[in-house]
Amino acid sequence: MDSYDDIPYQSHAIPETHPQALAALARLSGIESANPQQCRVLELACASGGNLIPMAWQLPGSQFVGIDLSAVQIHEGQQRIAQTGLTNIQLQTGDILDYQPEGPFDYIIAHGVYSWVPEAVRSAILRLCQQHLSPQGIAYISYNTLPGWRMRGMLRDSLLHSVDRQSAPAARLAAAHHFLNRFEQGLGDIDALHSEYLRHEIGHIRSTHPSYLYHEYLAETNQPFLYRQFVADAAGHGLKPFGDARLHTLFAATLGEHAAEMVEDGDSPLERQQRYDFLVNRNFRQSLLCRSELPSLDEPSPEAFARLALFSTLQPPRKLDLRKAKPQPFTDTHGQQHPVSHPLSKVALSLLARAQPAALAYPELEAQAQHLLMQQGDPRFAAQPEHLFGELFMLYAHQHIGASPEPEAMPSVNLSTPAVCPHARVEAPLGQLTGRHHRTLRLGRDEMQLIALLDGTRDREALLTSLNTAREGKPLDKDWLALSLQRLVAEGVLS
Ligand SMILES: C[S@@+](CC[C@H](N)C(=O)[O-])C[C@H]1O[C@@H](n2cnc3c(N)ncnc32)[C@H](O)[C@@H]1O
Incomplete structure (x- = not known):
């Protein structure tokens, strides 16, 4: 039996794999991949x-077509599709080795x-990409990389040794947890660099789902690659990497002067990326590939960024200073703060926050921000669009804001008797919600109950009455409800 049948992987949205994200990055490399709104997507595993x-x-x-070897996981997914009523997706049990999809x-x-x-x-993964990608098609393949993964490999070696006598997946996992506890305690007595690193790694494992420990550290196969090796294997199948889902890793300037110099001395994009991996001790890559013969830029062109549409969840500070180019913190959904300095960028990000989940075309966003700044701030800053470009590009490259090839309008929502889409209704009991831009939010118990009640028949008063009837403690009030509904509007799950 496949070990994923016994210990299913916690499967969730990976924003970097979204066709919109892939298409936006393709545009920066001069590739006109298919419109994400009308495309065909295959997910292997x-x-x-x-x-x-x-x-x-x-x-x-x-x-959308997905295949996986694990019948248990596919069955779970098929049930969810049936509950949601989606008709544009098929999940099939199958082995990548002999899979023959109906491409392209x-x-x-x-x-x-x-x-x-x-x-x-x-090889079969690369062969499937070679045979079934459309001419302008994009493949996304992630993998562990050398030399960085060798450090994680230290822990894998110890863990594999410690579970050696167990064969049943659950027993292996239990033995691994037991070992980690004792190992961490033991390492506490050792004053050495490796001990500090390993304790940090154990903390990282504890912060993830147990299936990660099983399938990353105890997996039968876990083969990291030098980037150079991956590129050679892809070339053997008529494919070339043209980019990376983590865009900032393609710009060495973000590393500091000497590091950037070392990277940029490399005589090819491949050598530059390889040096980058050495410097940052990279242990994981998310490569974007296309057909070898497809013309693409050697390195992504930031200029194409101004032809994309942008969306953002960053929240502005309460009071914006639009008269000085002084850093102010914009807060992401995890509570992390990102400094934004130029008044034009501050206005643009506030506009995007207000328009959520819409994606605004860059030229329109720039024009609107300039217009508002002329009225509300120091008009001299409105004539400095290059600063807006620089700040927004850096936020995008670091995945703090998102981009898509085409603008997207704000959906109209009936907020007097709101209804949630079937997708959210099915997902919410799991304590999570994947929004319009493929981010997963964790839900509290009250929000889960609210979503269950949002069927378009209740107004706000009826919603609060139902929520508070069975609730212990302080009743939920209008402000809580307004904020919660606003969050759901921003995620694009209300209709
Ligand atoms: C680590 S999980 C990743 C799952 C998912 N792609 C994700 O990232 O959330 C690896 C998956 O590969 C699947 N798998 C392993 N070998 C396979 C094969 N030969 N054909 C199809 N699926 C396979 C497993 O069943 C498992 O679901």
Whole structure:
């Protein structure tokens, strides 16, 4: 039996794999991949569809196919699709080794599988991309990288030794947890660099789902690659990497002067990326590939960024200073703050926050921000669009704001008797919600109950009465409800 049947992987949305995200990055490399609103997507090793199912809801004009070896996980995903009523997605049990899909596909996703399967399956992943990508198609493949992963490999070696006598998956996992506890205590007595690193790694494992420990550290196969090796293997299948889902990693200037100099001395994009990996001790990559013969830029062109549409969840500070180019913190959904300095950028980000979940075309955003700044701030700053460009590009490159090839309008919502979309209704009991832009939010108990009540028949008063009837403690009030509904509007799940 497949170990994923016994210990299913916690399958969830991976924003970097979304066709919109892939298409936006392709545009920066001069590739006109298919319109994400009307495309065909294949996910290899889709587990229970936690990544693919929300995409099928977000992009109703596109078609989605997922396969996975684990019948248990596929069955779980199929049930969720049936409950949601989606008709543009199919999940199938199957082996990548002998899979023969009905291509072509505009986007092929293989996340968390390439390093974790035997060589023959890895070749099959590349072969499937070679045979079934459309001419302008994009493949996303993630894998563990050398030399960085060797450090994680230290812990894997110790863990594999400690579970050696167990064969049943649950017993292996229990033995691994037991070992980690004792190992961490023991390491506490050792004053050495490796001890500090390993304790940090153990903390990282504890912060993740137990299936990660099992399938990352105890997996039968876990093969990291030098980037150079991955590029050679892809070339053997008529594919070339043109970019990376983590855009900032393609710009060495973000590393500091000497590091950037060392990277930029490399005589090819491949050598520059390889040096980058050495410097940052990179242990994971999310490569974007296309057909070798497809013309693409050697390195992404920031200029194309101004032809995209942007969306953002960053919240502005309470009082914006639009008269000085002075850093002010904009807060993301995890509570992390990102300093933004130029008054034009501050206005633009506030406009995006207010328009959530819409994506605004860059030229329109710039014009609106300039207009507002002329009225409300120091008008001299309105004539400095290059600062807006610089700040927004850096926020995008670091994945603090998002981009899509085409603008997206704000959906109209009936806020007097709101209704939540079937996708959110099915997902909410799991304590999570994947929004319009493929981010997963954790839900509290009250929000889960609110979503269950949002069927379009209750006004705000009726919602509060139902929520408070069975509730212990302080009753929920109008302000709580308004904020919660606003959050759901921003995620695009209300209709
Ligand atoms: C680490 S999980 C990643 C799942 C998902 N892509 C994600 O990132 O959430 C690896 C998945 O690969 C699947 N898998 C392993 N070998 C496979 C094969 N030969 N054919 C299809 N799926 C396979 C497993 O069943 C498992 O669901």
